């Protein structure tokens with residue numbers, strides 16, 4: 381760091397005054413601040429005084445600024461001597477500020493300073509032809525391209541003793557010079573060019589369509605649709621196979637069935653046997669797991685049981701309340717002895733999963749194929765969790781899961797509302 385002293389008397393001009401234009405400009409700066417706060421304009425005024433004086437601040441210029449702002453001279457000297465942007469010594473036509481801070485130091489700033497000493501002379505002296513002077517300063521914010529110098533208003537980066545010496549020679553000779561990196565790199569990218577983000581398509585806006593995500597989404601939707609159709613077909617097949625049972629001797633009269641298109645609920649032990657699926661896991665209706673069926677077997681009067689509807693047709697059932705006719709197809713057990721992990725449906729934990737298993741729900745495609753009424757039936761039977769299936773969109777989740785898609789979390793993919 382250089383010593384910040386006023387230039388010797390020998391080089392100090394005898395007087396200084398702002399030019400008319402600069403005085404107008406200075407008044408404009410002062411007017412930006414409230415009355416009594418004119419001192420806030422001290423830095424811009426010192427800067428303009430330096431510009432007018434040829435790149436440095438004579439003592440008379442500092443005093444002029446103090447007078448204009450009503451400041452004690454010492455206060456203005458304190459500012460002028462603190463900031464290295466103010467030169468207290470005369471400077472050359474090309475004023476070289478060499479960064480000597482750590483990154484530049486590590487990359488060879490000492491060699492650059494050596495070139496300055498050799499070609500220009502001691503720090504803060506001007507060459508005999510008035511062309512060059514230099515000063516060591518702190519970081520100029522171009523560390524990536526160290527070592528570097530600032531010459532007047534331009535930066536020169538990636539310097540070597542050789543290219544810097546040539547640069548000084550060209551400036552002195554009035555030849556054109558290249559600003560910025562002296563080794564041709566663009567801004568502060570790595571030497572030799574960037575090594576990342578080279579694919580222009582990454583930032584030309586087309587990345588959205590890359591990776592075939594549209595195809596993936598389309599195929600996922602198709603698979604979900606197919607799984608839902610298959611589940612619906614399986615349900616219809618189960619309903620069809622259960623149909624004749626309702627017509628078997630002892631079955632409830634057709635007129636007593638709340639939904640004629642669906643099989644009548646079991647009304648006798650023989651019906652329970654018929655409706656029980658094979659061990660392979662065919663869909664069941666009115667199985668032992670079906671409380672309505674059990675009720676009809678035991679004769680107990682379950683409130684929502686269709687058996688009750690058949691036996692007590694005069695008892696009105698609320699139109700809003702799902703009846704057992706809306707009960708979705710259930711399984712006696714998981715297919716191939718292994719059910720899906722229903723806990724991957726957001727909102728289903730171990731307790732709910734056990735409850736679903738108890739109902740005969742083991743697979744995603746079962747849930748995916750529910751109708752609105754069936755969903756309502758399940759919701760009404762989730763003791764302690766009523767409404768959970770609708771609220772958490774189980775059908776939509778199950779459709780995705782049935783395609784083989786899996787959420788990142790074992791808790792499932794929280795549905796967005």
Ligand code: FES
Nearest residue numbers: 479484519522523
């Ligand atoms: S250290 Fe030299 S520019 Fe930052």
